[in-house]
Amino acid sequence: MSTVGIIFLVLGIVVLFVLCFSVRIVRQSTAVVVERLGKYNKTLQTGVRFIIPFIDRPSKPINLKEIVADFKPQPVITKDNVTMQIDTVVYFQITDPKLYTYGVDRPMSAIENLTATTLRNIVGELELDETLTSRDTVNTKMRQILDEATDPWGIKINRVELKNILPPRDIQDAMEKQMRAERERREAILRAEGEKRSSILVAEGEKQSKILKAEADKQAQILQAEAEKQAAILNAEAQKIAFINEAQGQAEAIQMIVNAKADSAYITLQGFEALKTLANGQATKIIVPSEIQNIAGLLTSVTETITNMPAGDQVGTKIEKEQPSISDKKKTTKTKPEA
Secondary structure, eight states, rough: OHHHHHHHHHHHHHHHHHHHHEEEEOOOEEEEEEEEETTEEEESEEEEEEOTTEEEEOOOOOOOOEEEEEEOEEEOTTTTTTTEEEEEEEEEEEHHHHHHHOOOSHHHHHHHHHHHHOOOOOHHTOOHHHHHOOOHHHHHHHHHHHHHHHHGGGOOOOEEEEEEEEOHHHHHHHHHHHHHHHHHHHHHHHHHHHHHHHHHHHHHHHHHHHHHHHHHHHHHHHHHHHHHHHHHHHHHHHHHHHHHHHHHHHHHHHHHHHHOOOOHHHHHHHHHHHHHHHHHHSOHHHOOOOGGHHHHHHHHHHHHHHHHTTTTOOOOOOOOOOOOOHHHHHHHHOOOOOO
16 A cells, blocks of 8 residues: 555544544434533534534533432421421423532532522421421412522422321321321210210101191191091981971871861870880979869779679779869869858
8 A cells, every 4th residue: 555545544543533422413312512612602402513633522411300309207396395307309400501500519419409408497497387288388488489599500490299208206196196196086986976876866756756646646636536527417418307306296297186076075085195114214203284083983983883892803993082183173172152
């Protein structure tokens, strides 16, 4: 090989070497900071980029994706002097590679220390119970403070979370006892509420039962009264009809007697039947009308006839005349002389 060929070969190797160091391929979601002669020159974005070899010095690729930093637990003292261990998780993203490169030395360590100090400041103003129940408040305050503090570093804090809160063992035991007592109290309250509700329902049931029973008794009395009323009405109607029929029968009998033109003997016989009925009663005094006085003679004739009857025909018949009859009294009455 001639000298010229060797020279071209060497030049080709040099050019290839220069090209290899001049071309930079920047991957997606990354960025490269380029310094020229020790001074910031530019930031290479995604794609194929060219630099000057031996003059431009590129940095390591900077990750522009969201980064999750899980920091170790930090001892924190609350307002009521309780020491607890709290570990945090920070979600951040690099927004300016230049500021990230030149803003702070060891950015991750800076973020960790800033997170620990901010957490101590916030929790130091809270008591134990507030710390355990106010995670959202603590997370919001920490995110705002860290975001403002990391802006000069080219870092955006998206989110901060309290991962674990670990109180001392004696505090945990006290909290468990408190929780157990609270649950027992709630259980007692629920049991009392259940018994109260049950008693109320039982009382309501008894009340409704008594009301329904009273309504039933009322309806039964009303129906019974209605039945007695109807029975009384029907009985009165029946008596009325019976009286009307009896009166009509008597009226028809009287009309028949009138039509038959009954004589005085019939009327006398009817009066005797009426007197017989009166004599069978319980009355101690009987007032005899004047129209029936003529019956005395008839009774005397009947007595004489029975006396003159043969002994065989007299079956224990005995008529005793204790007092004079009305006709005899009339006969023995003296006539008062005229003056």
